[in-house]
Amino acid sequence: MAFLEVQGLKKVFPGAAGRADTVVFEDIGFGIERGEFVCIIGHSGCGKTTILNVLAGLESPTDGVVIMDGREVAGPSLDRGVVFQGHALMPWLTVLKNVAFAVKSRWPDWTRDRIDAHARKYIAMVGLAGAEHKKPAELSGGMKQRVGIARAFAIQPKMLLLDEPFGALDALTRGTIQDELLRIVQATHQTVFMITHDVDEAILLADKILLMSNGPRALIAEVVENTMPRDRTRNTIFNDPQYYRIRNHLVDFLVNRSKLYQSGAGRDGDRHPPVLRPGLDEAEAPAAAPGRQGEPPPLAHKPAALVVNLR
Amino acid sequence: MFTRETLRAALLSLVFALAALAVWHFATVQPERAAAADDEYAQLMGRGVRKSDGFPTPAQLGEAVVQHLSRPFYDNGPNDKGVGIQLAYSLARVAGGFTLAILVAVPLGFLIGMSPLLNRALNPFIQVLKPISPLAWMPLALYTIKDSSVSGVFVIFICSLWPALINTAYGVASVRRDWLSVAKTLEVPPLRRAFRVILPAAAPTILTGMRISIGIAWLVIVAAEMLVGGTGIGYFVWNEWNNLNLTNVIFAILVIGVMGMILDFVFGRLQKLVTYVE
Numbered sequence A: 001m002a003f004l005e006v007q008g009l010k011k012v013f014p015g016a017a018g019r020a021d022t023v024v025f026e027d028i029g030f031g032i033e034r035g036e037f038v039c040i041i042g043h044s045g046c047g048k049t050t051i052l053n054v055l056a057g058l059e060s061p062t063d064g065v066v067i068m069d070g071r072e073v074a075g076p077s078l079d080r081g082v083v084f085q086g087h088a089l090m091p092w093l094t095v096l097k098n099v100a101f102a103v104k105s106r107w108p109d110w111t112r113d114r115i116d117a118h119a120r121k122y123i124a125m126v127g128l129a130g131a132e133h134k135k136p137a138e139l140s141g142g143m144k145q146r147v148g149i150a151r152a153f154a155i156q157p158k159m160l161l162l163d164e165p166f167g168a169l170d171a172l173t174r175g176t177i178q179d180e181l182l183r184i185v186q187a188t189h190q191t192v193f194m195i196t197h198d199v200d201e202a203i204l205l206a207d208k209i210l211l212m213s214n215g216p217r218a219l220i221a222e223v224v225e226n227t228m229p230r231d232r233t234r235n236t237i238f239n240d241p242q243y244y245r246i247r248n249h250l251v252d253f254l255v256n257r258s259k260l261y262q263s264g265a266g267r268d269g270d271r272h273p274p275v276l277r278p279g280l281d282e283a284e285a286p287a288a289a290p291g292r293q294g295e296p297p298p299l300a301h302k303p304a305a306l307v308v309n310l311r
Numbered sequence B: 001m002f003t004r005e006t007l008r009a010a011l012l013s014l015v016f017a018l019a020a021l022a023v024w025h026f027a028t029v030q031p032e033r034a035a036a037a038d039d040e041y042a043q044l045m046g047r048g049v050r051k052s053d054g055f056p057t058p059a060q061l062g063e064a065v066v067q068h069l070s071r072p073f074y075d076n077g078p079n080d081k082g083v084g085i086q087l088a089y090s091l092a093r094v095a096g097g098f099t100l101a102i103l104v105a106v107p108l109g110f111l112i113g114m115s116p117l118l119n120r121a122l123n124p125f126i127q128v129l130k131p132i133s134p135l136a137w138m139p140l141a142l143y144t145i146k147d148s149s150v151s152g153v154f155v156i157f158i159c160s161l162w163p164a165l166i167n168t169a170y171g172v173a174s175v176r177r178d179w180l181s182v183a184k185t186l187e188v189p190p191l192r193r194a195f196r197v198i199l200p201a202a203a204p205t206i207l208t209g210m211r212i213s214i215g216i217a218w219l220v221i222v223a224a225e226m227l228v229g230g231t232g233i234g235y236f237v238w239n240e241w242n243n244l245n246l247t248n249v250i251f252a253i254l255v256i257g258v259m260g261m262i263l264d265f266v267f268g269r270l271q272k273l274v275t276y277v278e
Helices: A048-056 A094-105 A114-127 A140-152 A173-188 A199-205 A241-257 B004-028 B039-046 B060-068 B083-114 B114-130 B134-145 B148-173 B177-185 B190-228 B233-242 B246-274
Strands: A005-012 A023-032 A037-041 A063-068 A080-083 A159-164 A192-195 A208-212 A220-225
Touching: A005 A048, A023 A048, A023 A063, A023 A208, A023 A220, A037 A048, A037 A199, A048 A080, A048 A159, A048 A192, A063 B246, A080 A140, A080 B177, A094 A114, A094 A140, A114 A140, A114 A159, A140 A159, A140 A173, A173 A199, A192 A199, A199 A241, A208 A241, A220 A241, B004 B060, B060 B246, B083 B114, B083 B190, B083 B246, B114 B148, B134 B148, B134 B190, B148 B190, B177 B190, B190 B233, B190 B246, B233 B246
Parallel strands: A037 A192, A037 A208, A080 A159, A159 A192
Antiparallel strands: A005 A023, A005 A063, A208 A220
């Protein structure tokens, strides 16, 4: 059994009077190993954030269970740190106090000095040493998000949940923070579940990428394993031929195949989505994709020239 | 500190004030009448003697201001007290009623804001009770409390309650979900969440309510004291009206205005203290 096990997750939003209920997603099942970095990609409205909220314990699913470390997830817990989309810092507290608030929640018995020292360590880790006494309003968007990351890491959760943490940032800042996150995660072997819209971000960060079909009645259509070496960086990633194969596969899914599942095609009651390794040469891994879509995905796009805006 | 703009605004204010004083002066000053043929006759007719009960000139008011402010705290019996003492009585009543109102409004507003059920259940009562003029409660208060001074405090309590209550409930109900989610994922216990997350988040709205409340309380105390009598700046106004001393009435009006401004300024400062930039 994986460290985090999601089984048969389903979410139904009741319709307004007289209208049918909306099944956002159903039959969602996947596992995350300890120390694994998992990204989930899908179009808006497929319920990614709802899944993350269920993992966080902030929302309860209509059906299905989430089991972490052998225990069922029922309600929020300090075992799972969350980085929110809109940073969610408390604007009346300084950077230090924001992080210290979380630290104090985790270890209520610690002395003030110890709490502050611990908080400072994590603020320094995200490169914000010197900004401890600034209020969030004095920080740039990227810095705010870093504080959010420091706050989540500071409680040393068993698992980190990131809801599109870099969505609102400009491309340059996003790159820098991605590098930092990668460095921190590699150093701490943190287990991470992250929502993203950005294919490159997913390839850079994730060990495993969950592809969600379009909602309503979304499901996890495929699991793509990232076969690139784990010491990849933003600068070297483009030299690896695997990168283009994976990227192609993901973009093709988002552009062409993600909507196919809505009509019912591909729904065969099989709760386990196929695991694919598009990064490897087809000759190297012929049997890697034993799922229902055995044939290799069509590569219809020239990768280098392809720019897709998913927003 | 003094930019050109503020300096010019201050100058303009001064010009307006002088203009108003001039208009007032020329409207009220009594022209020296041609001396009557017979001084004795003029005296009999009440002419030639400076009237003390007419509408005062600015100069007369100035005299009164100096006179009152030089002896603010004398006490010559029930109907002759220094304006400082009267003001202190009013402020004490306002402070009492207002403090009681805040002690009720903030915790109750917290509950209403946190519980949509309670909000719906109590809303009809609030909507009916809110528009009632606080003075309408006076007879009931006098009958039940049987003490005019305490009844005044009660009236202040009632009128301060609603803005503070409604604003607190609104502020608490509209705390950003993100912050509550943070508190939830950090397993923050309810009391700590109330004091460390919800209270600071709602503080600007709560303070706005308190600022409105203190403003209304200061409006109402004058009317209430006119009604119950005895002491206070409102009673002072009524008493001087009965004395037909308009100079003192105008002086009291000025004092009421300045005091109201100070109260508003203090709460404005408090509001600024808890306001945060998102």
